[in-house]
Amino acid sequence: YDAGFSVVVPYENVTPEEAKRIVQDAIFSRDPKGIKHTTFFIGGKDMEKAEAVLKIARDSMFPPFEASTIIDPAGAYTTAAAMIAKVEEALTRSKLGNLKDKRCAIFGTGAIGRVAAILLARLGCDVKIVSPNPDRADGEEYVTKLSSVLQSKYGVTVEGVFAPTPAKKVEVIEKSDVIFCVSVAGVRIISKEMLNEIKLAKVIADVNAVPPLGVEGIKLEDDMREIAPGIFCIGALTIGRLKYKLEREILKEARRNGKGTIYNYNYAFQLARKILKGEISPTKLAVTLSYPSKEKKGS
Numbered sequence: 660y661d662a663g664f665s666v667v668v669p670y671e672n673v674t675p676e677e678a679k680r681i682v683q684d685a686i687f688s689r690d691p692k693g694i695k696h697t698t699f700f701i702g703g704k705d706m707e708k709a710e711a712v713l714k715i716a717r718d719s720m721f722p723p724f725e726a727s728t729i730i731d732p733a734g735a736y737t738t739a740a741a742m743i744a745k746v747e748e749a750l751t752r753s754k755l756g757n758l759k760d761k762r763c764a765i766f767g768t769g770a771i772g773r774v775a776a777i778l779l780a781r782l783g784c785d786v787k788i789v790s791p792n793p794d795r796a797d798g799e800e801y802v803t804k805l806s807s808v809l810q811s812k813y814g815v816t817v818e819g820v821f822a823p824t825p826a827k828k829v830e831v832i833e834k835s836d837v838i839f840c841v842s843v844a845g846v847r848i849i850s851k852e853m854l855n856e857i858k859l860a861k862v863i864a865d866v867n868a869v870p871p872l873g874v875e876g877i878k879l880e881d882d883m884r885e886i887a888p889g890i891f892c893i894g895a896l897t898i899g900r901l902k903y904k905l906e907r908e909i910l911k912e913a914r915r916n917g918k919g920t921i922y923n924y925n926y927a928f929q930l931a932r933k934i935l936k937g938e939i940s941p942t943k944l945a946v947t948l949s950y951p952s953k954e955k956k957g958s
């Protein structure tokens with residue numbers, strides 16, 4: 660509703676089979692003009708299931724019966740897009756070079772970690788996706804399989820690494836320039852002892868806002884604060900604020916666009932870059948918080 664929608668109809672546990680019925684029920688009950696005022700939002704928790712629902716939903720539409728469709732399972736697409744755009748901007752602002760030339764390590768293999776890996780690899784970065792989970796018995800096998808899934812489904816080359824111990828994590832960090840902490844909430848991934856062992860300069864971004872934070876000594880509002888010699892951090896709220904702006908702007912754009920656009924992580928990343936460059940003004944963003952005027956009540 661914050662983005663100006665008049666009616667929101669939730670459906671839970673939607674399977675790809677049900678998606679076709681829901682989409683066609685919605686689009687065939689309105690004429691093509693009315694469909695421009697309909698937006699589908701695919702959420703859920705599981706990225707692969709959400710992508711499967713998206714495929715069916717889009718295959719069920721055809722011109723002129725095409726509605727805007729947003730996909731953002733667990734908010735992961737907008738979070739990953741905001742995190743990477745923010746790091747890219749921070750590196751440039753701090754005159755630390757271009758993100759595309761960096762070696763990146765992503766600690767966390769959930770939806771945020773996977774999308775971050777895809778976006779970074781497509782930028783041209785050298786990317787490692789790391790499972791830091793000490794409770795994972797099948798670690799090596801799991802990361803090898805994840806790496807091949809990323810290659811076969813998304814066409815990106817990403818090395819899978821299992822690093823459940825401090826020594827293994829330091830080894831990965833030493834070989835990276837930029838580190839992304841995107842593991843489960845409330846779990847510390849990088850301790851002070853580990854930071855003390857790191858010799859070369861690094862940038863670390865953490866999305867975990869639940870104490871203990873992902874990096875010992877980081878603060879939620881950090882924006883390239885040097886928390887140890889040569890270690891510059893970006894905190895969860897700094898990323899979170901951009902993510903919220905992004906989410907609202909996407910919802911607003913989908914509501915008024917009416918061209919059947921798909922709003923995925925690629926769109927979110929390009930939009931995050933524009934927001935950071937000031938190409939989308941705060942005034943425009945503020946509009947997303949207003950409710951629709953009376954004459955737009957048909958939306």
Ligand SMILES: NC(=O)c1ccc[n+]([C@@H]2O[C@H](COP(=O)([O-])OP(=O)(O)OC[C@H]3O[C@@H](n4cnc5c(N)ncnc54)[C@H](OP(=O)(O)O)[C@@H]3O)[C@@H](O)[C@H]2O)c1
Pocket residue numbers: 733734735738766767768769770771772789790791792793794795841842843844845846865866867868895896898899900902
């Ligand atoms: N700042 C923001 O705006 C924002 C927005 C949304 C979410 N978040 C945060 O983003 C983070 C990632 O979310 P997500 O949905 O992508 O993933 P998630 O499902 O919350 O976490 C999955 C990852 O955590 C790892 N993990 C699980 N238990 C662990 C343990 N005991 N020690 C170390 N690692 C462990 C898993 O490892 P395996 O895969 O190897 O099992 C997996 O890599 C969460 O902290 C969430 O709160 C932040």
